[in-house]
Every structure is written in structure tokens, then in C-alpha cells.
Amino acid sequence: xxxxxxxVHGGMTDFNIYHGxxxxxxxxxxxSFLSDADYxxxxxxxxxxxxxxxxxxxxxxxxxxxxxNLTPSGFQGVAVQKMVTEFTYLRTxxxxxxSTFLDFITYEYMIENIMLLLKGALSGxxxxxxxxxxxxxxxxKASTMRSIPTFEPNARGFADLYQxxxxxxxxGPYFAMFLQESSExxxxxxxxxxxxxxxxxxxSSLIKYWIEDFYQFCMKLGGDTAEIMGELxxxxxxxxxxxxxxxxxGTSLNEPAMRISDRKRLYPSVGHLYPAGTAMLADVSNEEExxxxxxxxxxxxxxxxxxxxxxxxxxxxxxxxxxxxxxxLAFEGQMHFGVFYAYVKLKEQEIRNLVWITECVLQQQKDExxxxxxxxxxxxxWRGGKKK
Amino acid sequence: xxxxxxxxxxQQVYKGKKKAAESGHKLLKKKAxxxxxxxxxxxxxxxxxxxxxxxxxxxxxxxxxxxxxxxGNFKQKVAEGTLxxxxxxxxxxxxxxxxxxxxxxxxxxxxVADNQSLGLVGGxxxxxxxxxxxxxxLNQLIKLxxxxxxxxxxxxxxxxxxxxxxxxxxxxxxxxxxxxDYIERELDELERExxxxxxxxxxxxxxxxxxxxxxxxKLRKVELLAKANMPNDEDITAQFCAQDDEDVVF
Numbered sequence: 001x002x003x004x005x006x007x008v009h010g011g012m013t014d015f016n017i018y019h020g021x022x023x024x025x026x027x028x029x030x031x032s033f034l035s036d037a038d039y040x041x042x043x044x045x046x047x048x049x050x051x052x053x054x055x056x057x058x059x060x061x062x063x064x065x066x067x068x069n070l071t072p073s074g075f076q077g078v079a080v081q082k083m084v085t086e087f088t089y090l091r092t093x094x095x096x097x098x099s100t101f102l103d104f105i106t107y108e109y110m111i112e113n114i115m116l117l118l119k120g121a122l123s124g125x126x127x128x129x130x131x132x133x134x135x136x137x138x139x140x141k142a143s144t145m146r147s148i149p150t151f152e153p154n155a156r157g158f159a160d161l162y163q164x165x166x167x168x169x170x171x172g173p174y175f176a177m178f179l180q181e182s183s184e185x186x187x188x189x190x191x192x193x194x195x196x197x198x199x200x201x202x203x204s205s206l207i208k209y210w211i212e213d214f215y216q217f218c219m220k221l222g223g224d225t226a227e228i229m230g231e232l233x234x235x236x237x238x239x240x241x242x243x244x245x246x247x248x249x250g251t252s253l254n255e256p257a258m259r260i261s262d263r264k265r266l267y268p269s270v271g272h273l274y275p276a277g278t279a280m281l282a283d284v285s286n287e288e289e290x291x292x293x294x295x296x297x298x299x300x301x302x303x304x305x306x307x308x309x310x311x312x313x314x315x316x317x318x319x320x321x322x323x324x325x326x327x328x329l330a331f332e333g334q335m336h337f338g339v340f341y342a343y344v345k346l347k348e349q350e351i352r353n354l355v356w357i358t359e360c361v362l363q364q365q366k367d368e369x370x371x372x373x374x375x376x377x378x379x380x381x382w383r384g385g386k387k388k
Numbered sequence: 389x390x391x392x393x394x395x396x397x398x399q400q401v402y403k404g405k406k407k408a409a410e411s412g413h414k415l416l417k418k419k420a421x422x423x424x425x426x427x428x429x430x431x432x433x434x435x436x437x438x439x440x441x442x443x444x445x446x447x448x449x450x451x452x453x454x455x456x457x458x459x460g461n462f463k464q465k466v467a468e469g470t471l472x473x474x475x476x477x478x479x480x481x482x483x484x485x486x487x488x489x490x491x492x493x494x495x496x497x498x499x500v501a502d503n504q505s506l507g508l509v510g511g512x513x514x515x516x517x518x519x520x521x522x523x524x525x526l527n528q529l530i531k532l533x534x535x536x537x538x539x540x541x542x543x544x545x546x547x548x549x550x551x552x553x554x555x556x557x558x559x560x561x562x563x564x565x566x567x568x569d570y571i572e573r574e575l576d577e578l579e580r581e582x583x584x585x586x587x588x589x590x591x592x593x594x595x596x597x598x599x600x601x602x603x604x605x606k607l608r609k610v611e612l613l614a615k616a617n618m619p620n621d622e623d624i625t626a627q628f629c630a631q632d633d634e635d636v637v638f
């Protein structure tokens with residue numbers, strides 16, 4: 001009689017059986033990131049042709065060789081396509097629960113795509129244009145996507161749309177929760193909600209539900225994944241909360257009536273700032289008060305100081321730096337799923353850097369070109385090296 | 389030169405015409421000078437605005453790049469949203485020395501910016517900066533457009549005015565002058581003719597009078613001589629002239 005071996009996720013005994021190959025793939029892909037030397041060459045370029053030449057020596061050689069499109073958005077499209085290809089390959093190679101994990105990563109982009117399609121449908125845009133602008137990582141069945149803008153923009157149509165289409169998509173449950181909350185508060189039908197509430201607020205609410213859902217999933221997995229992903233998601237949630245608060249000053253979200261009802265609803269219920277911090281954030285009405293609240297949390301007081309003092313760096317830059325530092329740490333351990341999430345996010349940062357450099361070269365802004373956060377750089381401040 | 393009959397009335401008419409033409413010429417010259425001054429002002433303003441516009445454009449587009457770095461691609465979101473104009477351009481008319489120039493003025497419609505929560509999750513400040521920079525850029529563009537349309541219209545008006553001034557100066561007034569001179573000459577000649585005629589007539593009359601006088605004196609002489617040559621026996625009857633005595637009626 002065999003005793004049932006308790007299979008702990010991430011244990012050294014069984015992780016490699018199921019997930020060894022995908023993890024190996026990801027670690028191999030880690031080498032494809034642009035190195036310090038690459039970044040150095042790119043910042044020295046004088047024109048977009050030079051950039052294409054330099055990229056041809058890096059991992060992007062195949063990608064840029066085919067395209068004649070030499071604009072920054074062209075480069076971005078090509079780079080994103082490359083990442084999507086790699087990701088899809090990874091996805092096809094894995095089994096549960098890694099496949100669910102990777103799907104969770106794509107839900108973020110799905111949410112964005114759906115919002116785009118819905119908003120575009122409201123304004124009556126052409127479906128093909130809308131589809132071309134969707135993020136490729138967040139596509140679901142083409143038939144489903146096509147059918148979204150074809151629904152009539154009236155109350156009946158939206159209710160139908162929701163019941164037939166959205167409910168089947170993986171992000172359907174988030175919509176359900178959001179609509180329930182909104183109708184409790186406002187008592188309006190589906191259509192009113194989508195029309196009246198601004199697209200960004202809907203998206204923020206959906207992202208909040210996604211973060212919470214993802215967090216629950218990781219915690220259920222246990223092991224190293226729960227630890228590392230938990231940390232990453234908490235940081236993500238806090239970043240969102242702080243950004244929402246900071247950027248809501250001066251908009252209608254900052255009015256006292258709206259703060260409790262609407263703004264507070266956008267704060268995710270995971271994260272270091274929850275629950276005490278978010279309760280305090282809900283009452284904040286200007287930057288000073290926000291600063292005071294953040295002083296209580298040492299991790300964020302440093303970032304807040306950069307925002308309030310430095311003119312050179314903005315709070316977004318500070319957040320990006322902190323994110324890159326933590327994501328790089330995910331690669332330090334083994335036997336957990338964090339590497340996959342970190343890979344996607346770091347690739348995103350690299351694409352952002354690439355677009356930034358190309359734009360600076362195009363617009364001849366040589367003094368601003370250094371303002372990006374390189375990935376896996378030897379000169380990163382947390383590696384003890386001085387930034388060149 | 390041939391059609392105008394050289395009368396005094398015509399001379400008056402043409403004098404009037406010349407005066408009108410000259411005063412018109414003076415006024416038009418004043419207008420052309422005013423337009424030229426305005427033209428140079430506009431040219432200077434346009435050069436200035438174009439200079440600042442180049443730097444405004446670069447800052448505006450660079451701030452867009454920074455915002456995209458911080459907030460991701462938000463261009464689609466702006467394009468897909470409802471677009472109500474927050475800033476509108478009004479067309480007005482400016483009067484410069486009688487020339488109506490089109491001007492554009494900016495006014496806010498007060499419509500609330502639709503995408504206020506665009507950078508809610510990251511990059512919000514940068515997006516606000518983009519909005520500000522592009523508003524500045526837009527104002528510069530509208531100002532430049534207004535200046536350039538005024539400039540073009542002004543240019544046209546100046547050309548027309550200058551053409552009229554030159555036409556008056558080189559064609560109309562000389563023509564009138566020519567006609568006036570002709571009339572003057574003709575009138576003088578007529579006067580001279582009259583004068584000569586009168587002189588001739590006078591001299592002829594004088595001659596005739598002299599002759600008549602000479603005749604008269606001759607007759608007198610003859611009479612006197614006849615009287616002196618009368619017989620001694622006094623012919624009373626010969627002496628008697630019927631007409632001497634009134635009472636005698638024969």
C-alpha cells in the first residue's frame with residue numbers, strides 16, 4: 001500500500017517533472033534581453049537606420065530584418081510580436097497549473113482589449129480597425145472578439161452582449177462583480193454603467209478584481225510561488241492604489257463625496273497598504289496629505305521623496321525602477337512560477353526602453369535619452385555598480 | 389487729343405477732374421504707406437512666432453513620448469473616446485486702413501476634458517503635462533494661422549492699392565494734363581486769332597477813316613474855292629439862296 005505523497009507545489013521532487021521544460025525555456029529566453037553594451041550602442045545612434053543595424057546584432061535580428069517600417073511604433077509592434085510568439089510557445093508547452101498561471105497573465109491584456117472594443121463600439125468605429133489595435137497577448141477567440149462591436153448599442157443590446165459573449169470569456173466573472181457593484185450603487189442598467197462611467201475607471205475596477213483573483217490563485221498554489229508572486233502582486237496593487245490617488249487630484253474623483261464611494265472602491269484589497277493604508281488613502285485630498293500617509297510605510301516613503309523633490313525623475317520612473325529590481329529577483333530562485341510573470345513584465349519594460357530610445361533618436365533629444373531603466377544591467381544601483 | 393472741344397467749360401470740367409485725381413492719389417498713397425507699415429509688423433510677428441513654434445513643437449511631442457513611456461499607449465483611448473471640442477476657433481474681422489483682414493481668436497467652450505482619468509493607473513502627471521504643452525502649441529498655431537491669413541490678404545490689398553497709385557500717377561493724371569494743355573493752347577490760339585483779327589480790322593478802319601478825312605478836306609477846299617471864285621456884279625439872285633431864308637417859300 002502506498003501512502004499518498006503530499007505533493008507540495010514547488011517542491012524539488014516534482015516541479016521539474018511537469019514544469020521543468022517551460023522553466024528551462026524561460027531561463028534561456030532570459031539571455032535574449034538587451035545587455036548594457038546593446039543599450040550603450042543604441043543610445044549612440046544618430047538615426048533610425050543605425051538602430052535597425054544595432055538591433056540586427058541582438059536577439060531582435062530576425063524580427064527587424066523583415067520589417068521595412070522604421071518608425072518607433074513599427075519597432076514596438078515588431079518587438080511585441082516577438083514577445084507574443086515566445087509566450088505562445090511557452091503556453092503550448094505547459095500543463096496545469098502553469099497553464100492557468102500563464103492565462104492569468106494574459107487576462108490583464110484581455111481586459112484592456114475588451115474595454116477598447118466596447119468603447120469603440122459605442123463610438124461606432126470600424127471593427128477591423130479596433131481589432132488591429134488590440135494587444136496581441138490578450139486576444140481570445142476571433143469570433144467572440146468580432147461579435148462584440150456588432151451588438152446594438154442600446155440597453156437590450158448590452159444586456160445581450162454581456163450574457164452571450166462576455167460571460168464566456170475568462171474575464172467574465174470580473175465584469176459580473178463590477179456590474180453588480182455598480183448597479184448596487186447606482187441602480188442603472190448595464191448600458192448606463194458602461195456609458196456613464198469612464199473607461200479608465202471601469203478598467204481600474206476590473207484590474208483590481210484581477211489582481212485579487214490572481215493573488216488568491218497564487219496563495220492556493222503555495223510554496224515559493226505564493227511567496228514570490230504574493231510579493232510582486234502586493235507591490236503591484238500598492239502601485240495602483242498610490243497612482244490612482246495621486247492622479248485623481250484635480251479630477252472629479254477627488255471630491256469628498258466621490259472619494260469614499262468611488263475612489264476607495266478602486267483600491268485592491270491585497271497589498272501592504274491594505275487595509276489601514278487604503279483607508280487613510282481614501283481620505284487624502286492633496287499631495288501633502290498623501291505624503292504624510294506614505295511616510296508611515298518605509299518602502300513607499302523613499303519613492304514619495306523622489307517624487308516630491310526630484311525634478312529629474314518622476315514617480316513613474318521610481319516605480320519602474322522598483323518594479324524592475326523586484327522582478328529581477330524573481331529569476332534568482334528556482335522551482336516557482338514567478339519567473340514567467342517576471343519574464344513578461346521585464347520584456348514589457350525592455351520594449352518601453354526601446355521605444356523611448358528610438359523616439360529620442362528621432363526627435364534629437366540626446367540629453368533625455370538616458371532616462372530609461374535597463375533590465376539585468378550590471379550598473380543597476382542595487383547591484384552595487386554606479387549607473388554610467 | 390482730338391475728341392475734346394476746347395471750350396472754357398471743358399477747361400473747367402477737366403480742371404475739376406485733375407483736382408479730384410490728385411487728391412485721390414494723395415489719399416491712396418497714404419493708404420499704401422499705412423498698409424506697408426502694417427505689413428512689416430506682421431512679417432516680424434510671423435518670424436517671431438515661427439521661431440518659438442519650432443521649440444514648442446519639439447517640447448510638445450517629446451512630452452507625448454514621456455507620457456507614453458509612463459502610461460503606455462493611450463493614443464487609441466483618446467481617439468476612441470467621444471471627442472467634444474474643448475477649444476474652438478472664432479473668425480473675426482480686423483479693419484486696417486480700410487482693408488478687412490481675417491483674424492482667428494481662441495475661445496474655450498468650457499466643455500470638460502473628456503479623458504480626465506486617462507492616466508489613472510500610472511503616468512497621470514505626464515498626461516496632464518502633455519495636455520498643457522499641446523494647448524500652448526495649439527494657441528501658437530492658431531496665432532500663426534491668423535497672422536498668415538492676414539498677411540496674405542494684406543499683401544493682396546497692398547498690391548491692388550499700389551497698382552491704383554501707379555495708375556493714377558503715370559496714366560490718369562498725365563492724360564488729364566495733356567488734355568488741359570491742349571485746351572489751354574487752343575484757347576490761347578483762338579484768343580490770339582481774335583486779337584489779330586481785331587487789330588487788322590482796326591488798322592483797316594483807320595486807313596478808311598484817313599481816306600474819308602482826306603476826301604472831306606478836299607471837298608471843303610473845293611467849296612471854299614468855289615465860294616471865292618464868285619462874279620463881281622452882284623447877282624443878287626445868285627447870292628440868294630433859297631434855303632437861307634426860312635420865310636421864303638418857293
